[in-house]
Amino acid sequence: MDARVQNVRRGESILAQLQGVSKRYGKLVALDRLDLCVGRGELLALLGPNGAGKSTAISLCLGLTLPDAGKVTLCGGSPLDVHSRRGVGVMMQEATLPPELRARELVELARSYYPHPLSCDAALELAGARALASRRYSKLSGGQKRQVQFALAICGRPEILFLDEPTVGLDIQAREAMWRTLRELVADGCSIVLTTHYLEEAERLADRVVVLASGRLIASGTVPEIRSRVSRKQIRCTSEVPVAAVREWPGVTQASRDAHHLRVTAIDAESVVRRLLNADPALADLEIQQAGLAEAFAELTKEAA
Amino acid sequence: MNAVPVSFLDTLPSGRRAGSQVMPRTRVLRAYLTEIRFELLRMMRSPVFGIPMVLLPFALYFLFGVVIAGASPDAKAHPEIANFLFTGFATFAVVGPALFGVGCALAMERDQGLLRLKRAMPTPTGGYLLAKVAMATIFSAVSAGAIAVVALLAGKITLSGAQVATIVAVLVAGTLPFSALGLFIGTRVSGSASPGVMNLVYLPMVYLSGLFFPLPKGLQSWSVIWPTLHLNRLAMAAAHLPLHASPDPRLSALVLIALTLVFGGLALRRLARVG
Numbered sequence: 001m002d003a004r005v006q007n008v009r010r011g012e013s014i015l016a017q018l019q020g021v022s023k024r025y026g027k028l029v030a031l032d033r034l035d036l037c038v039g040r041g042e043l044l045a046l047l048g049p050n051g052a053g054k055s056t057a058i059s060l061c062l063g064l065t066l067p068d069a070g071k072v073t074l075c076g077g078s079p080l081d082v083h084s085r086r087g088v089g090v091m092m093q094e095a096t097l098p099p100e101l102r103a104r105e106l107v108e109l110a111r112s113y114y115p116h117p118l119s120c121d122a123a124l125e126l127a128g129a130r131a132l133a134s135r136r137y138s139k140l141s142g143g144q145k146r147q148v149q150f151a152l153a154i155c156g157r158p159e160i161l162f163l164d165e166p167t168v169g170l171d172i173q174a175r176e177a178m179w180r181t182l183r184e185l186v187a188d189g190c191s192i193v194l195t196t197h198y199l200e201e202a203e204r205l206a207d208r209v210v211v212l213a214s215g216r217l218i219a220s221g222t223v224p225e226i227r228s229r230v231s232r233k234q235i236r237c238t239s240e241v242p243v244a245a246v247r248e249w250p251g252v253t254q255a256s257r258d259a260h261h262l263r264v265t266a267i268d269a270e271s272v273v274r275r276l277l278n279a280d281p282a283l284a285d286l287e288i289q290q291a292g293l294a295e296a297f298a299e300l301t302k303e304a305a
Numbered sequence: 306m307n308a309v310p311v312s313f314l315d316t317l318p319s320g321r322r323a324g325s326q327v328m329p330r331t332r333v334l335r336a337y338l339t340e341i342r343f344e345l346l347r348m349m350r351s352p353v354f355g356i357p358m359v360l361l362p363f364a365l366y367f368l369f370g371v372v373i374a375g376a377s378p379d380a381k382a383h384p385e386i387a388n389f390l391f392t393g394f395a396t397f398a399v400v401g402p403a404l405f406g407v408g409c410a411l412a413m414e415r416d417q418g419l420l421r422l423k424r425a426m427p428t429p430t431g432g433y434l435l436a437k438v439a440m441a442t443i444f445s446a447v448s449a450g451a452i453a454v455v456a457l458l459a460g461k462i463t464l465s466g467a468q469v470a471t472i473v474a475v476l477v478a479g480t481l482p483f484s485a486l487g488l489f490i491g492t493r494v495s496g497s498a499s500p501g502v503m504n505l506v507y508l509p510m511v512y513l514s515g516l517f518f519p520l521p522k523g524l525q526s527w528s529v530i531w532p533t534l535h536l537n538r539l540a541m542a543a544a545h546l547p548l549h550a551s552p553d554p555r556l557s558a559l560v561l562i563a564l565t566l567v568f569g570g571l572a573l574r575r576l577a578r579v580g
Contacts, residue, residue: 064424
């Protein structure tokens with residue numbers, strides 16, 4: 001089976017696809033023969049360090065940039081075609097909406113672009129911005145602006161949503177509420193491409209994670225699959241064994257001590273734990289954890305650098 | 306952010322997905338009109354635009370064209386001065402909204418990422434630019450129309466109502482080349498630089514084309530390079546006003562059409578390639 005098709009785990013069809021896409025800006029290679037696809041009803045988290053090519057990949061999907069080589073498909077057609085873009089909702093971190101307009105007016109304008117949009121109230125409600133309807137955009141806080149931008153992104157009942165750092169500036173309650181809405185949208189068949197620096201967000205929401213580095217895809221899979229790519233484990237315990245000694249043990253990559261605990265990162269966690277127990281019979285509060293997405297991400301991108 | 310009783314995709318007519326829907330023409334037309342409506346609303350709510358672009362030409366005409374020129378002893382002997390001042394200030398009134406309302410707004414919105422967002426959204430083809438040009442045309446009509454009303458009531462002009470209406474109509478149609486010039490500049494400069502650059506074009510173009518006062522001979526021969534002169538003379542010719550030492554109205558019309566095509570074309574090409 002084609003590797004690209006294997007990447008699509010849930011949906012029966014592909015909504016956005018980059019096939020062998022390369023893009024250069026002068027001498028800088030932003031994307032290097034990238035294959036990427038987004039299936040129907042999946043939430044794909046696109047991760048990577050700054051300059052990895054995430055923004056370029058999204059720009060290509062949306063038709064904002066043309067590839068130097070390769071093919072881009074959006075909703076079954078070209079991203080330059082307005083018919084294809086009618087299936088798309090977009091939330092961009094750096095876009096400033098017209099400050100003179102009220103939230104309801106902004107949604108009304110965005111609705112007019114789509115054939116079968118949600119009502120203004122439904123879009124604002126889904127985004128948690130109903131109470132902001134009659135407020136001018138310039139008078140909103142950063143988090144409230146994100147909520148209105150989210151309402152604009154979803155008001156056209158898109159098949160695929162591109163969300164760039166959607167929860168920056170949101171308080172914890174609003175963030176949890178947006179996550180809930182995103183899950184509901186995915187359950188309803190909407191595909192979502194999420195770029196975020198909050199790895200916790202990706203860990204909580206994503207069906208599939210794609211990690212880019214230097215314009216190449218370096219890892220793709222579910223969150224547990226990506227985490228399992230990293231063999232390190234985190235060990236935490238209460239013990240008097242000196243940190244300096246532990247650092248010298250085979251398999252230990254890092255060791256430190258805080259006020260209460262000894263913390264060890266190890267490749268071969270089982271033998272390190274065995275040795276710890278032998279060295280300190282009084283050892284207590286032992287916890288072993290698989291590396292999180294954050295550790296996996298750090299390791300993967302370090303390897304690629 | 307609670308669940309609302311809407312199914313996101315599956316309640317579409319005939320169970321079809323949003324992306325496969327072709328938009329009916331009436332909805333596309335409504336999208337263009339909605340874009341224009343909100344562009345007008347924005348500018349009406351923006352004092353930075355409304356006051357200098359609409360009120361200033363009106364106030365200047367009232368001061369210089371009505372109060373000062375009206376009190377001059379030459380006013381009765383030379384009624385053509387009042388006609389000249391009316392057409393000059395009305396020309397001045399239509400150029401500002403086109404250059405600043407279209408050009409500066411475009412430059413700032415490019416900087417702020419709004420244009421990029423509009424390009425990613427299914428904005429109807431050219432809808433964003435069309436709304437800007439339509440807004441500038443409507444503001445120009447209001448601005449020139451207000452000057453025309455004052456001119457008819459208190460400006461001591463010797464023009465008929467039909468002549469005044471003709472002049473206003475030609476001038477309002479003539480905002481198009483200036484909108485094209487505004488677009489071109491708006492695609493080339495940053496938002497913060499755009500008011501300065503626009504003034505560098507606007508002020509010489511308005512003053513050195515002799516719209517408000519006769520120019521010294523040395524400058525007069527150069528006035529033909531300014532498109533404002535061509536628009537002004539075209540409007541005067543359409544209203545059958547005498548033209549002294551002016552370019553042929555057909556040449557003026559050609560200059561304005563060429564300006565629209567060249568600057569409009571360059572701006573559209575750049576927007577399509579760079580955004």
